[in-house]
Amino acid sequence: MSVFNYEKDADGIVTVTMDMSGPVNAMNEEYRGAMGATVDRLEQEQGLCGVVFSSAKKTFFAGGDLHELLAVDKGDEGDFMDMLRSTKGVLRRVEKLPVPVVAAINGAALGGGFELCLCCNHRIAWDNRAVQLGLPEVTLGLLPGGGGVVRMVNLLGLEKAMPYLIEGRKVAPAKALAEGMIHQVVASAEELVPRAKAWILENKDNAAAAVQPWDSKGHRIPGGNASSPKLAQLLMGAPAMLRQQTRGLLPAPEKIMDCAIEAARLNLDVALEVESRGLTYLVTTPQAKNMISTFFFGMNRVNGGASRPSGFDKYQTQKVGILGAGMMGQGIAYASAMAGIEVVLKDISQEAADKGKGYSEALLAKRVERGRMSEEQKAAVLGLILATDSDKDLQGCDLIIEAVFENIDLKNKITAATEACLAEGGVWGSNTSTLPITELAQASTQPKNFIGIHFFSPVDKMPLVEIICGEQTSDATLARAFDYVRQIKKTPIVVNDSLGFFTSRTFGTYLDEGVRLLKEGAHPVQIDHLGRAIGMPVGPLAVHDEVSLELTRKVAETQLEMGVAGKWGEQDDMAEVVTTMIGQHQRGGRHHGGGFYDYPEDGSKAIWPGLLDLYYREEVEIPQQDMQDRMLFRQVIEALKCLESNVLRSVDDGNIGSIMGIGAPVWTGGLIQFVNTYGLQRFVDRCGELAGQYGERFQAPEIAREHAASGTLFS
């Protein structure tokens, strides 16, 4: 029996219901067999009046088979290109059938799924939140090579198609309808096939209904082809602008732009061939391998609970207490209430607590204003948040998260004072960013129920949460904390306790290396420029200003007091620079009136001239590649040390955590995945060179040497 169920009705309409053997319909060997046979049969079918493509799965069609794409290696290009040609040839035959073909879209149709839809003459989608349409290949370092680039350009025009191709923008059916990507929406999934059939019957005598716009006589691309004066002007600046955005680190958007421009210039079949060549090039790039490995497979494992202990029923948090309604507490309250959890938001005064709740009110008002929420829904979410100055209201919480000032005595005091309010078996979470969880748990009578739940700022936007297990944290507590993070729709990574945990510790090395380069005499503008050139969102000095030099000083002081300083990297240069900047020049960072940069009132920023006097030495020349590698390798080495010392419990957590938590370059697929495609031995060798020249901190960790010796990739 075929995985494409073929059923012809009395009107001569064939419904092809795709029901592949995997969990989703995907473009793989099985698909190619089934689709080829289906099209053969359709072409032979007597009395055929029309065709409907539908799906028996929850998603309509998931797209390319990423296992297959990941396996394509250098040297396989010829076979891959042949496979693409043949897949696209079959799709071309679908759109050349002499009868109307309709896609009845009951679920997500992304990537290859939407490419299949584009080969249908008419597209009808169920107007439901579960249905998303688009071509997100670029987010995995690929391009839509099943005709997606070419058909989108022909359908929407170059300018309008570009964001869908280059940003991988996904849209809901209503928006897709407005954009002209689909033709109809229906209110229920059951209506899809009947509506599709009705459309076919209405159009059975209309020959044009069976012809794709790009195959119709006199077809013009909306907005003109690549040589139209308006587009030509737009295209002059576009590649340079794109290069500025990608910093030359991501080949996919650039290749997509090339193929899209070609699609607006060449005839369809030639353009399809150019597009195939584009995908064939991209599929073997390290960037694509990295992005597929981490953003798809790694992410699925992380969100799927690979780091969650098994044997515990999934737990739904009902009532969460949040101590401290400041910047973090108010964000955690919002994220929790949005997930339908009852929230008690407590601060030292009613006024402070109300102010914290006001944050949610403002965010919700914005949603209403943008039509993303009704007034009733807003009221319902706000109704879940109780702002209070009384511990009594915390009674019965199954989770309490403290987000009070970063002060160990204060944190210990509130643990002792409020822990008893927890319901039986309730969990105590600390949002500390620097204090060791094991140490904080000493103030608890139930250290097994004590865990770190480390959010990132701003909480409503940042998708990551770092869960930190103290020495005594139980698996049951971890499972509950994990479930809570998933409940509020964030991605949890799980790490063991260590100074700076995983994210702050690794990020700290980036700041540290920036400061070292400064102290060695490199130009601060060059340092920040090269930080961005490796793909970090912001240079190390600029981001240090944002985090604040004050905070670096405070953390160092606290650690000194606790007797734990000195374990967190070699910070001598850091201590010297930060002390000089703050102590002698009152430059504690952006929010302290300026730091490495000046921040004039007009919103601009420029290097503080005093910085050049202090550190810049014109005669110092550090090779650019060395500077870049130093800033990247420090972070990679630290991530590997975290893995080696069991701070990281999995490679996936390290990769996802570094990308989503500290803005590691996306092209690396995460700081550990980077080593896989850079080359294990090459990495060890380069570490050796850097160590020889710049210091022991660049020595490759033992775990990297072991992997290089055995040739085992990190996974």
Ligand code: NAD
């Ligand atoms: P904040 O200064 O904005 O807020 C702290 C709040 O705690 C204040 O509103 C204060 O009134 C309140 N508070 C003090 N004592 C209290 C008590 N006894 N009971 C209830 N409330 C009390 O600080 P923040 O930036 O929100 O940071 C809070 C915690 O989160 C800190 O531990 C910090 O290290 C951590 N953290 C901060 C960030 C960040 O980017 N700001 C990121 C991750 C974690």
